[in-house]
Amino acid sequence: MKGVLLVNLGSPDSPTAKDVKPYLDEFLMDERVIDVPKILRNILVRGIILQTRPKRSAKAYKKIWWEEGSPLIVISEHFAVKVRAQTDLPIALGMRYGSMSIRKAFQELADQGVDEVLLVPLYPHYAMSSYETVVVKALEEQQKHFPSIKVTTLPAFYHNPDYIRVLSRSIAEGLEDFDYDHVLFSYHGIPERHIRKSDPTRFHCKIDGSCCKVNSVAHHTCYRHQCYKTTDLVVEALGLPQDKVSTSFQSRLAGDPWLKPYTDYEFERLAKEGKKRLIVVTPAFVSDCLETLEEIAMEGKEQFEEAGGEHYKHIPCLNERDDWVALMASWIRDWQTEHILPV
Numbered sequence: 564m565k566g567v568l569l570v571n572l573g574s575p576d577s578p579t580a581k582d583v584k585p586y587l588d589e590f591l592m593d594e595r596v597i598d599v600p601k602i603l604r605n606i607l608v609r610g611i612i613l614q615t616r617p618k619r620s621a622k623a624y625k626k627i628w629w630e631e632g633s634p635l636i637v638i639s640e641h642f643a644v645k646v647r648a649q650t651d652l653p654i655a656l657g658m659r660y661g662s663m664s665i666r667k668a669f670q671e672l673a674d675q676g677v678d679e680v681l682l683v684p685l686y687p688h689y690a691m692s693s694y695e696t697v698v699v700k701a702l703e704e705q706q707k708h709f710p711s712i713k714v715t716t717l718p719a720f721y722h723n724p725d726y727i728r729v730l731s732r733s734i735a736e737g738l739e740d741f742d743y744d745h746v747l748f749s750y751h752g753i754p755e756r757h758i759r760k761s762d763p764t765r766f767h768c769k770i771d772g773s774c775c776k777v778n779s780v781a782h783h784t785c786y787r788h789q790c791y792k793t794t795d796l797v798v799e800a801l802g803l804p805q806d807k808v809s810t811s812f813q814s815r816l817a818g819d820p821w822l823k824p825y826t827d828y829e830f831e832r833l834a835k836e837g838k839k840r841l842i843v844v845t846p847a848f849v850s851d852c853l854e855t856l857e858e859i860a861m862e863g864k865e866q867f868e869e870a871g872g873e874h875y876k877h878i879p880c881l882n883e884r885d886d887w888v889a890l891m892a893s894w895i896r897d898w899q900t901e902h903i904l905p906v
C-alpha cells in the first residue's frame with residue numbers, strides 16, 4: 564500500500580531554554596547545517612553557540628508561541644489533516660529535528676501496512692541544510708528500520724507552474740489592500756560555501772548570479788538560483804514592476820559570508836532610498852515560523868521603521884490555504900495513480 568510522509572523542519576517542545584537547547588543541539592550538529600569537521604562543529608556548537616543562544620532563542624520563541632504550540636508544528640499539523648481529507652491514503656507528518664521524528668512518522672505508516680512512501684520535504688527550494696538533510700535522514704531511517712519500504716521523493720517545486728500560481732495568488736491577495744512602494748522577497752540565507760558544495764560540476768555556480776543565465780545541471784541543487792527563479796516567476800505572473808521588487812536573504816549566523824544581499828541591510832537601504840511602504844514575502848517557508856513571525860513580521864518592521872519607513876506588511880506563508888492543500892493533494896494523487904511527480 565502507498566502512503567505519504569510530509570517532513571518539515573521542527574521546533575523545540577516549548578519556548579524555554581531547557582527545551583530549545585537540545586533542539587538546537589540536534590539542528591546545529593547536523594553536518595549539512597554546520598558543515599565543518601565534527602571536532603570543530605562540537606567546539607563551535609556546544610562550546611560556543613549553545614552557551615548563549617538557547618536563552619536568546621527561547622525569548623524569541625515566546626513572542627510567537629501559540630496556545631496550541633509552535634506555529635510551525637501547528638500549521639503543519641493542520642495542513643496534514645486537510646491534505647488527508649482530500650486523499651485516500653495514509654499520510655504521516657514528521658520533523659527533521661525535535662521530538663516529532665521522521666522515524667516515528669515512518670512507524671505510523673508501517674503500522675498501517677504502507678510499503679511504498681512518497682517523501683515530501685516541505686521546502687520549495689533545494690539546500691543541503693533543508694531539503695537534502697531531510698532526504699538523507701529519511702533514507703537512513705528507512706534503510707536501518709524499514710528496509711522493506713520503497714521511498715520516492717517529491718522534487719523541489721520552486722518553479723512548478725501550479726505552485727507559482729498558488730504562491731502568486733497568495734501574494735496578490737496581500738497586495739490588494741496595500742499601496743506598496745516596494746515588494747521584498749526574503750529567503751532564508753545559507754553560507755555561500757554551501758552553494759559551492761552543492762554544485763555537482765564544482766565550477767558552475769559563481770555566487771554573484773553571473774552563472775544563472777547559462778543552463779546547467781548545477782541549477783537542480785543551487786539554492787540561490789532557485790530562489791531568484793521563484794521571485795522572477797512570481798514577478799512575471801503578477802506583472803510587478805521590476806524596479807519595485809528585490810530579493811534578499813535572512814537569518815544568517817555570524818561567521819562565514821552568507822548569501823547577499825542581507826535582508827536586514829535591505830530594510831535599511833530601502834527606507835533610506837525613500838521607500839515608505841514595504842511588503843515582505845517569505846517563499847522559502849511554506850509555513851510561518853520563528854523566522855517569519857519574529858524575525859520578519861516583528862523585528863523587520865522595527866528595523867524598517869527605525870530607518871525611516873512608514874508602513875510595513877508581511878504576507879503570510881502558504882500555511883493551510885485551500886489552494887495549497889488542493890495542490891499538494893493533487894501531486895499526491897498523481898503519484899498514487901500514475902507515478903507522476905511534479906516538475
Ligand SMILES: C=CC1=C(C)c2cc3[nH]c(cc4nc(cc5[nH]c(cc1n2)c(C)c5CCC(=O)O)C(CCC(=O)O)=C4C)c(C)c3C=C
Nearest residue numbers: 572573574596597620635690692693751753816852853854
Ligand atoms: C548554519 C545555520 C543554519 C542554516 C544553514 C539554516 C538553513 C535553513 N533553515 C531553514 C528553515 C528554518 N530555520 C529555522 C530556524 C533556525 N535556523 C537556524 C540556523 C540555520 N538554518 C537556527 C539556529 C534556527 C533556530 C532559531 C534561532 O535560534 O534563531 C526555522 C524556524 C523553526 C521554528 O521552530 O519556527 C525554519 C523554518 C531553511 C529553509 C534553510 C535553508 C535553506
Ligand SMILES: [Fe+2]
Nearest residue numbers: 751752814854
Ligand atoms: Fe534555519
Ligand SMILES: [Fe+2]
Nearest residue numbers: 768774775788
Ligand atoms: Fe547560478
